[in-house]
Amino acid sequence: MELVRKGLIAITGTTGVGKSQLAIELARKLNGEVINADALQVYKGYGIITNKVTAEEMLGVPHHLLGFVDSSKEYTVQEFERDALQKIHEIHERNRVPILVGGTNYYIQSVMFQKSLVRDPGSPQDGSTGVQPNDRSFEQSRVDKSNQQLWEELKSVDPIMAENWHPNNRRKVLRSLEVLHTTGRKHSEWVADSEEARRKEETLRFPTLLFWLYADTPVLNQRLDNRVGDMIERGMFGELGQLAKDLSDPRAFGGSSDDFTTGLKQAIGFREFEAYLKAAATDSKTSESECERLKAKGIEDMKTSTRRYAKRQITWIRNKLIPECRSTLGKSTRAHPFVLDATDLGQWKSEVMNKGLFIAQKFVDSAQLPEAAAVSDTAAKLLAEVKEKPNSILAWKRHFCSVCSKSAEETPDGVALEVWLNGDDEYNQHMHSRQHKHNIKHRKRGSSWHKKDGDDARSCDAPSSKRANTNLESTCD
Ligand SMILES: [Zn+2]
Structure with a gap:
């Protein structure tokens, strides 16, 4: 079989849908090698909290960029982009198929697409x-x-x-x-x-087949809830305690102790069980019943965080990754997004593995690919819901953030600060930004600021109002 010239297979989706398993199956059948695209699984150790595939589960398939960064280091998306492109190049040189798999969608996107040259x-x-x-x-x-x-x-x-x-x-x-x-x-x-x-402009680096493994939210949430119990049984608290020790080392990368936004500190569970682990430490005088209460709270918080993360992942795929793939339509290098339905794990073999293999084989053989919407009812439904690329500045909607805006009385220099976001994407990013979250936490609600709705806002002229530097984060995943 002849590989599509320098092609790439990518697999994304939330936790708990079998991405790694599909990647390994595809690699075995198609002479492939797996490249990890999960921001936490790049780190050494901590297999339980980062949900890393084990050596036995790999079934002899080579895995790259998995567990190779020291936990005290911070690994950036730029480093990932560089390293993953190098690995893809090497795998192509071996005449094998690179299979990029992981739930960190901005990692996947950074590899698939070159940043636009037009500003x-x-x-x-x-x-x-x-x-x-x-x-x-x-x-x-x-x-x-x-x-x-x-x-x-x-x-x-x-x-x-x-x-x-x-x-x-x-x-x-x-x-x-x-x-x-x-x-x-x-x-x-x-x-x-x-x-x-x-x-x-051509921005896609390789002809790409993208699989989005999807599970219906109620079913997925139940599965994610159950996983928390599994992880505790497998020794999660031991890993969390070790991580806390590792990261308290002064040689570890900077950031204050309550900053959970870098490196392994982002692992779900680290923040959620912080109070419990402190209380449960041997030198702590916390009562047993209080420890139990903190543990139960940690479990609930972890379930909530996991669900939220899954929701953000799906939003990213739906609003950014798939529309970006669609924008390659009519160009010489194309991205082909497919949805595989992993809702019913009893049907995993027929719905995910067999359909995935069938499509991937066609892709590798440069054969005609099936219609993406015809793969399953779920695929038809999800792909119909995907927004068209909403990137035209001429179609932007403005949003006002009343949380981050300040009236003249609230600022030290007496100049009102208005925070406006141009377009839905910028607004959504802002909602997930550190600045906005900080303001939600620290600003008194019901402050003297009054938002004027809709067209009213347009007539409120404030000549001395200064523009806000919204300091948007580029990575809200
Ligand atoms: Zn805000």
Whole structure:
């Protein structure tokens, strides 16, 4: 059999759907090798809390980027991208099939897609217009105008772009006016052109077959709940205690002790059982009944966190990964997303393994692939629900975050701070950002800020309002 020229098979999905098992089966039948794409499984040890496949389960199939980073180190997505591309290259050289598997979707995405060479048209560094931004003289020429006046001016000359900005977003409104002033061409036209260029650009690195293993939420949640008990039985507390010890070493990477967002500290269970493990330590004077209470609470918290994580994974696949795959339609290098239904584990062999093998074999043979929606009812339903790539800046919706915005009375310098997010993606990322979570925790609810809904917001002119640096996190997985 001849491998599709430099092809890649990728497998994603939540925990508890059998991704590793499918990867191993495919590798055995198709002469493949597995590359791990789970951000926690790259670390050495801690097989239970990171849910690592065991040596016996590998059935002799080579696994790469699995358990090779010291637990005190922080491994980044950039390092992963570099290492995974190197491994794929080596596997191709051996004339074998690389199979990328894991639940960290931004890892998978970083390998499948090259970052777009056309700059983000929404950014002020936007090269498409050929205009140097931050030309203070233009800004100075409009310094006497209120936000509302500037916005009205933009609306009269470039109504499409005006629709994209809130009047209080003075910097963006000024920028759009400046583009027209300097180039004699509407900013919305420049944006449309650069989006067109981006649509034509090839960003997929390899012809890719992507499997999304999916289980219905109620069934999956039950399965995830049961796993917590299994993990405790297999010795999870021993690993968590060891991890706490490892990470308390001063040589371990930085970050305060309550920062759970880097490296192995992100492992679900570490934060959830922190109080219990401290109470249960031999030198602790905590009563037995209190220990039991903390343990029970930890179990409930861990179940909640696991479900939430699964939900975020599915959102990412549905809103980012699959639409990104679809954007390759009509290009010379294509990504082919398929859904396999892992809801009923009793049907795993027929629904996941056999169907997966059938499709993968066609892909490897460069044969005609089946219709993705025809694979199962679940596949048809999920693929129909996937949003089209909502990346056009001209279709952005603005969102206001009342949690992070501050009224003039609340800020030290007496200048109101408004947090606006452009588009659903930016808004969703913001909702998961550290800044937003911090504000939820630390800001008093019912503060003096009052959000004005819908069109009302547009008329609230606050000339001295300063823009918020929303400091978006690129990785909300
Ligand atoms: Zn916020």
